[in-house]
Amino acid sequence: MDPEYFRSDMCWGTLGTVRPHSNFHPDRDVELLLLALEKKDSATLVRILTNRNNDQRQILAKTFEDLTQKELGAALKKGLSGDLERLLLELMMPPLQYEAYRLQEAMAGVGTDEESLLEILCTRTGPELKQISSIYRHMYKKELEKELRSETSGDFAKLIVALLNKEDVAGLVHKDAETLLQTLNGKKCDAGLWIEILTSRDPDHLRKVLDEVEYQSGLFLEEAFDKRFSGDLRLGLKVLVQCLQNPDLYLAKRINTMKVPLTQRVMVSHCEEDLLSIRAAFIKHTGTSLYSALQNHFKGDLLVALLNICRSED
Template structure:
């Protein structure tokens, strides 16, 4: 653990585990990285790259290229391999590019990773998703909405597209509650009201609505959705509700599979935002700290990188 991490004023008041390095000297870091890459010293690479936040890593990558006339990502590919190579390359991506990359990875090849699509679309704000869509088009020369439509179908496709274009309209709590309760009490539970309301209201409003729906029906919303819907739509609505009610617990469950790349990518995605909250939720869910649990499932340099991102024992 870098002692400077705890001395930094930027440490206070943040819920991330990877924070700005206060004694940041990109020229010095770049020279040290160059030497480490030449001798394939993964320990030094990880010590530097996991102790700089993403903004600093972007500056460092640019400085490295200016000094060495080589692209840092390409140099990493030559020096490293396997899961630790993938993790370091993901750390070097700007945040919006990383989310676009994750969405593309969830759709490429045979089958679609619906839950990764849902994780990103449900935990990111409407404005963030607009930026991610723009970056996706720059990176892959394709329209994200069209890609999502081609990978999904039916009401699930409607939900996915609505999530991508979500907004924070004002609404009346009691009216939304009445609408949703009515769908649960009818013979057929229609998806349209759930999709429309859950993707077009601000999160605080929706949490009040979901609390009232549970009070009126004497059922957890999760249980009601399980009974009334099926297939990918049920999964999508349940993930959306879980992310509205407690995103840190949902993400802790995602990390808890303890399989790369899922665990790794969620940690990289959230390490500068709310990984401390996710760590606390993980401890409540499992009775074990994330730091200790990682040590039981991963090994070598890959484990070192994950522990650096996790930061400490709870």
């Protein structure tokens, strides 16, 4: 870890773990990056790129290109390989571009990674998703909604599209709770009402609605979903409810798979926003700090990079 990272008099009022470097000199950093690339010194690449925040990394990319007439990303791709290459390239993406990339990756190849789609769509706000859709169109020359429809089907497709287009509208807690309770008590559970309500109310309102539904039904919603739904729709509703009730815990469980690239992608996605909160949920859930858990599952420069993103022991 760069020792100068902590030598800062700035306000640290953030739940992110990666923050602006207080003694940032892009010209000097680029000189060090060039030398590291020439010598294949991956440790220096990791030290610099994981100890600068995304805005600073974008400045480094611009400075690198101005100096060399080459893209920093292309140079990293040429000089590195494997998981470390992917991690550093992903760190170089602007945040919402990275989310668009993650959505495309979840749909690429044979089979769709439904839970990664759900993770992003459930944890991002409506305005953020509108920006991500626009960025996706620019990056891939395709409409994100159309791509999501082609990769999903049935009520699950309706849920996915509704999440992409979610917005906050006024609602009454008691009325919404009664509507959902009636679907659980009927012979056939109307998925459409769940989709409509859970994708068109603000999170605070929905948490109250879900608490009321669980209290009145005497069931945890995951139990109710197991009884009334199946397949991808059941998974989708479970993930959505988990993200509404305790998003930090849900993301901590995702990280706890300790699978590359899942663990690193959640960490990169949240390192400048709320990884401190996710770390707290992780240690509460597992009894082990994220910093220690990473050391038990990864090694080498990839481990150093992930530890720098995690930042410290709890």
